[in-house]
Amino acid sequence: MAEPKVKYDRQLRIWGDQGQAALEKSNICLLNCGPTGSETLKNLVLGGIGSITVVDGSKVEVGDLGNNFLVDEASLGEPKAKIVCSFLQELNDAVKAKYIEEYPDKLIETNPSFFSQFTLVVATQLVESSMVKLDKICREANVILIFARSYGLAGFVRISLKEHTVIESKPEHFLDDLRLNNPWPELKRFAEGFELNVHDPVAHKHIPYVVILVKMADEWAKSHGGRLPSTREEKKEFKELLKAGMVAPDEDNYKEAMESSFKVFAPRGISSELQLILNDSSVEVDSSSSDFWVLVAALKDFVANEGGGEAPLEGSIPDMTSSTEQYVNLQNIYQAKAEADFLAIERMARNTLKKIGGDPNSIPRATIKSFCKNARKLKVCRYRPIEDEFNSPNLSELQKYLTDEDHSFAVGIYILLRAVDRFAANYNRFPGQFDSAMDEDIARLKSTSISLLNELGCNSATLADDLINEMCRFGASELHAVAALVGGIASQEVIKLITRQFVPITGTYIFNGIDHKSQLLLL
Amino acid sequence: MADTSAQIQQQQPSRSRDLDKLLLRPGNLVGPRFEPGAELRDDLQEFAKVLVVGAGGLGCELLKDLALSGFRNLDVIDMDRIEVTNLNRQFLFRLEDVGKPKAEVAAKRVMERISGVNIVPHFCRIEDKEIEFYNDFSIIALGLDSIEARSYINTVACSFLEYDSDDNPREETIKPMVDGGTEGFKGHARVIMPGITPCFECTIWLFPPQVKFPLCTLAETPRTAAHCIEYAHLIKWDEVHRGVPFDPDNPENMKWVYDEAVKRAELFGIPGVTYSFTQGVVKNIIPAIASTNAIISAACALETLKIATECSKTLSNYLTYNGSEGLHTKVTEFERDKDCLVCGPGIRIELDPSITLQKFMDLLEEHPKLRLSKASVTHRGKNLYMQAPPVLEEMTRSNLTLSLFNLMGKLPKDIVHVNGMTSKNDQKTSCLRKLRVVFKGIDGVTDMDTAGGA
Structure with a gap:
C-alpha cells in the first residue's frame, strides 16, 4: 500500500478516493494569516489539499506569538505570510505552498483578476467593505468564497457563491429505499415465491422481513380497495396482523417487520x-x-x-x-x-x-x-450576494431572531460584528481596541448598532447592553481557541465544498463562545 | 476623526496582547468570581496546572490551544506511539516521528514553538499512575477515544470529591474535567464539575454499547461483508491458530483475515469485502479528520480557560456538534444522578471496629453493589494494601491482618477508596469505588449518618 493511502486512511473512510482526489486538485487562497486563517489552512494542509497561497502584508509581532502557533519567536519582524507558509509546508510536503506579502484589502482593490486562478478563497478577518468587494470579484470569476472571522469570544463563518449542488449529500438518517409501499412487479413476484404459513420453523424464521411486509401489504390492499393502512387504527391493526403471523416468540424477522411496518405506511412518490x-x-x-x-x-x-x-x-x-x-x-x-x-x-x-x-x-x-x-x-x-444581505437582510427573519430568546445573543453578535466595522470606518480603531477609551467606545458602539438596526428596518429593536459591553471588552482581539474553532469550521466547509460531499452551511454561522449557544442565521 | 491620541498611546508589546483583553478587563457576562487584572493572568500562568489525557487528535490540539490560552504548566499522558495513520490530523507529528511515544513528541513540539510553556510528558497507561498524581492538577482535559479510559479518569477525579455533613460537595475537593470526543464530522464537548454537574458515569447512557453480530449469523447465515470479516476474525482464526491470539496491529494477521473473508464472501456471493473495510471492521476504526478535532478541542480549551479564570460564562454542560449536514450545535443541560456510585457521596458501609483489612476486602467481594475483587485499598492517599507492583504488595501485605479501624487512624468514619476488578456485561473491568466507612459503636457516629447512596 502506498504511503499517502495509509496516511489519509482515517479521512478516506469519510470522503473516499474521489473526495481526496478533488482536494488534491484544488487551489486555495488564504487572505490574512492570523490564527483564524492559519488554523483553517493547517487543517487543510494536513488533509492533503492541492496547493495554497497565503496572502498577508503584515510582519510577525510579539502579540502574534501569543495567539498563532504557526509563527515563533525566531520569526519576529519577518513577513507573516512567509513564516506561516513555511510552517504549513513542514506539515505536508505533498502540498504546494506559496505566499504573497501583500495586504488583502489592497489586493482586492488593485488586482481583482488575481483571484480567478483559485478554486476557493478563504477570506479571514476582513472588514465589511472589503467583504463586499471581494464577493463581487469571486462571484464574477466563479470562485468559491468563504469568510471567517474571530472577534473576542465571537465569530462567524459565511459561504458565498451563486450555487452549490450536491449529489453525495450523505445524510446520516435517511429512510432506506425498499419500495414496500409501492413494490414493482419483480419484487412482488419474488415475494410470491414465499409461503408465510410454511411449516418448517427454520424456514419461517428466515423469511426476510421485506417479503413479509410486501405480502402482508398486498393482502391488506386486496381487502381494502387497493389502499394501504393510513389511519392510526389501521396501522395498529396491520401490526397486530404481523404479530399474529409469528409462530415462535424468537422470530427476529417478524420483529424486524413490525419495527419496519412504517415503511409500508409511508407516502409514495418523491419528497x-x-x-x-x-x-x-x-x-x-x-x-x-x-x-x-x-x-x-x-x-x-x-x-x-x-x-x-x-x-x-x-x-x-x-x-x-x-x-x-x-x-x-x-x-x-x-x-x-x-x-x-x-x-x-x-x-x-x-x-x-x-x-x-x-x-x-x-x-x-x-x-x-x-x-x-x-x-x-x-x-x-x-447564497445571496453579501452586499444584498448587508443592505436588505430578510427582515422577517431578522425580527424573529431579535425577539427570540435562543437567538438573541447570536443575532446580537451578527449586528455588532457589522457595527464594529462601521465604528472602525468612522473612528479609525475598533471599539475597545485601546484601554483608554472604553466608556466612550461602549456608548459609540451602542449608537452605531442602533442606527444600523434602524437602517435595516428594525426601528424599535435594541441589543442587550451586556453584549455591547462585551464586544468592546473583546477589543478586536483574536483569541487562539476561538480562532482554532472558527478556523476549524471554515476548513470543514472548504472540504465539503471541494469534495462536493455532505451539505455546506447555508446562511451565516454565528459562533457564540460565551455560552456556546451558537446559531445559523438565514438573512 | 477623534482619538488619534489613543492610537499613539500604544500598549507595550506583549505576547498576551489578545488574551489580556479578556483577562484584564471587567465584564458583565462572566463567572461570579471573575477578578480581572494582571494578577489573574499571572496566576493563570504560574499556578494553574492542567493535565491533558491523550496526545492524539484531540490531545495535540488541546496542548497547542491551552499553551496559547495562557496556561504554562501542562502535563500530557498517553501510552501510544505515533502511527502513519495519525498524520492526517495529529499536526505535532511528522513522518520521521512514527514509532516514537506520542506524549513525548507532542510535548517537545509545543515547547519548541511556545517559549515559557512547560509540558511534562508521561508515556504510560493512565492506570499506571498513582491516584494522587491526578490530584496535582487544577483541571483535567480529556482527549480520548475510549469509553473505558474516560470512565477511569472520571472515577479518579470524582474520588477526590468530599461531601460535608449536609451532603454538599466541598468546593476545594472538586476536580473539574473538560471532555471532548469526535467521530467523523460529529463531536461533543462537555464540562464536568464533580458534585455539581453530571459526571461521566451519571450520563453513561450517552455512550451506547457497540452492537455485535450474533455468532450464529456469522457461522450460518452471513449476509454482509462485515459478517464474512467477523467470521474470519472471530471464528476461523481460532480454529486455525489454536492458542495464538489475533494481533490487529500485525499486518500479516490482518491479511490472513482479509483473505479468509474474501473466500467466504465468494462462497456465499456477498460483495464488498476490501482490505480497508476489513481493517475498519476488525479494529473498529473510527473515521477522524483534522477539522472536527480542531473544533472540539478548541471548545474544550476555551472552557478550561473559563474554569480557571471565570472570564466568561461556562458551558452548561454538554455541547453536541454535527457538521455533516450544514452545521448543528446544541447545548444540553444534563442533570446529575444523585445516586451515582462515582460522583455521589459514596456507598456507606457499616463495619465492626474489630474487622481486619483482609476481612474488609472479603466483604467487598460479597457486597451486592460492589462485587469487587482483587482490591487495593487507600485511605487519605495512604496505601493500606496494594495488589501491585510487587514491591508495594510486599510492603503492604502485613496490613492485611491488622484492624482497619486502627489503620484508618481510629476515625469513627471516613472515606476509603478501593481499586479492583468488577464484572460489567460479563467482562472484567477495573474500577475504583468510593466507600463511606462507618464504624459501629464508636463515639461521634449516630443513626443520623444516613446520607448518601447506601
Whole structure:
C-alpha cells in the first residue's frame, strides 16, 4: 500500500478516493494569516489539499506569538505570510505552498483578476467593505468564497457563491429505499415465491422481513380497495396482523417487520424537497447548464414517465434476518431494478445533452450511477450576494431572531460584528481596541448598532447592553481557541465544498463562545 | 476623526496582547468570581496546572490551544506511539516521528514553538499512575477515544470529591474535567464539575454499547461483508491458530483475515469485502479528520480557560456538534444522578471496629453493589494494601491482618477508596469505588449518618 493511502486512511473512510482526489486538485487562497486563517489552512494542509497561497502584508509581532502557533519567536519582524507558509509546508510536503506579502484589502482593490486562478478563497478577518468587494470579484470569476472571522469570544463563518449542488449529500438518517409501499412487479413476484404459513420453523424464521411486509401489504390492499393502512387504527391493526403471523416468540424477522411496518405506511412518490429541485427553473437546460442540472432534467422526465412518480431505485438493502441465499437473491432483485432505472436515466441524459448541443458522452457513467443512487438526497445550496444581505437582510427573519430568546445573543453578535466595522470606518480603531477609551467606545458602539438596526428596518429593536459591553471588552482581539474553532469550521466547509460531499452551511454561522449557544442565521 | 491620541498611546508589546483583553478587563457576562487584572493572568500562568489525557487528535490540539490560552504548566499522558495513520490530523507529528511515544513528541513540539510553556510528558497507561498524581492538577482535559479510559479518569477525579455533613460537595475537593470526543464530522464537548454537574458515569447512557453480530449469523447465515470479516476474525482464526491470539496491529494477521473473508464472501456471493473495510471492521476504526478535532478541542480549551479564570460564562454542560449536514450545535443541560456510585457521596458501609483489612476486602467481594475483587485499598492517599507492583504488595501485605479501624487512624468514619476488578456485561473491568466507612459503636457516629447512596 502506498504511503499517502495509509496516511489519509482515517479521512478516506469519510470522503473516499474521489473526495481526496478533488482536494488534491484544488487551489486555495488564504487572505490574512492570523490564527483564524492559519488554523483553517493547517487543517487543510494536513488533509492533503492541492496547493495554497497565503496572502498577508503584515510582519510577525510579539502579540502574534501569543495567539498563532504557526509563527515563533525566531520569526519576529519577518513577513507573516512567509513564516506561516513555511510552517504549513513542514506539515505536508505533498502540498504546494506559496505566499504573497501583500495586504488583502489592497489586493482586492488593485488586482481583482488575481483571484480567478483559485478554486476557493478563504477570506479571514476582513472588514465589511472589503467583504463586499471581494464577493463581487469571486462571484464574477466563479470562485468559491468563504469568510471567517474571530472577534473576542465571537465569530462567524459565511459561504458565498451563486450555487452549490450536491449529489453525495450523505445524510446520516435517511429512510432506506425498499419500495414496500409501492413494490414493482419483480419484487412482488419474488415475494410470491414465499409461503408465510410454511411449516418448517427454520424456514419461517428466515423469511426476510421485506417479503413479509410486501405480502402482508398486498393482502391488506386486496381487502381494502387497493389502499394501504393510513389511519392510526389501521396501522395498529396491520401490526397486530404481523404479530399474529409469528409462530415462535424468537422470530427476529417478524420483529424486524413490525419495527419496519412504517415503511409500508409511508407516502409514495418523491419528497417535497426533491419536488422543489425538479420545479427549479434551472431544469430548463441549455448549453450552459451544469451536468447536475442536465441530470435533474433527466430525473424529472423519469419521475413523470418510467418512474411512475418515483425516483430511480437506490438498489441497496439493509441487513436483515434471512438465509444467505434468500438475502443475496433479494439484493439481486433490488440491484436489477436500480440498474434498469439507471439505464433509463442515462438514456434521457444523453438525449438531453444531444438536444442542447453538447457531447452526449460528456457525463461519465459513474457520475450518472452515483446520481441515480443518490437521487432522493440531492441538495442545492444558494447564497445571496453579501452586499444584498448587508443592505436588505430578510427582515422577517431578522425580527424573529431579535425577539427570540435562543437567538438573541447570536443575532446580537451578527449586528455588532457589522457595527464594529462601521465604528472602525468612522473612528479609525475598533471599539475597545485601546484601554483608554472604553466608556466612550461602549456608548459609540451602542449608537452605531442602533442606527444600523434602524437602517435595516428594525426601528424599535435594541441589543442587550451586556453584549455591547462585551464586544468592546473583546477589543478586536483574536483569541487562539476561538480562532482554532472558527478556523476549524471554515476548513470543514472548504472540504465539503471541494469534495462536493455532505451539505455546506447555508446562511451565516454565528459562533457564540460565551455560552456556546451558537446559531445559523438565514438573512 | 477623534482619538488619534489613543492610537499613539500604544500598549507595550506583549505576547498576551489578545488574551489580556479578556483577562484584564471587567465584564458583565462572566463567572461570579471573575477578578480581572494582571494578577489573574499571572496566576493563570504560574499556578494553574492542567493535565491533558491523550496526545492524539484531540490531545495535540488541546496542548497547542491551552499553551496559547495562557496556561504554562501542562502535563500530557498517553501510552501510544505515533502511527502513519495519525498524520492526517495529529499536526505535532511528522513522518520521521512514527514509532516514537506520542506524549513525548507532542510535548517537545509545543515547547519548541511556545517559549515559557512547560509540558511534562508521561508515556504510560493512565492506570499506571498513582491516584494522587491526578490530584496535582487544577483541571483535567480529556482527549480520548475510549469509553473505558474516560470512565477511569472520571472515577479518579470524582474520588477526590468530599461531601460535608449536609451532603454538599466541598468546593476545594472538586476536580473539574473538560471532555471532548469526535467521530467523523460529529463531536461533543462537555464540562464536568464533580458534585455539581453530571459526571461521566451519571450520563453513561450517552455512550451506547457497540452492537455485535450474533455468532450464529456469522457461522450460518452471513449476509454482509462485515459478517464474512467477523467470521474470519472471530471464528476461523481460532480454529486455525489454536492458542495464538489475533494481533490487529500485525499486518500479516490482518491479511490472513482479509483473505479468509474474501473466500467466504465468494462462497456465499456477498460483495464488498476490501482490505480497508476489513481493517475498519476488525479494529473498529473510527473515521477522524483534522477539522472536527480542531473544533472540539478548541471548545474544550476555551472552557478550561473559563474554569480557571471565570472570564466568561461556562458551558452548561454538554455541547453536541454535527457538521455533516450544514452545521448543528446544541447545548444540553444534563442533570446529575444523585445516586451515582462515582460522583455521589459514596456507598456507606457499616463495619465492626474489630474487622481486619483482609476481612474488609472479603466483604467487598460479597457486597451486592460492589462485587469487587482483587482490591487495593487507600485511605487519605495512604496505601493500606496494594495488589501491585510487587514491591508495594510486599510492603503492604502485613496490613492485611491488622484492624482497619486502627489503620484508618481510629476515625469513627471516613472515606476509603478501593481499586479492583468488577464484572460489567460479563467482562472484567477495573474500577475504583468510593466507600463511606462507618464504624459501629464508636463515639461521634449516630443513626443520623444516613446520607448518601447506601
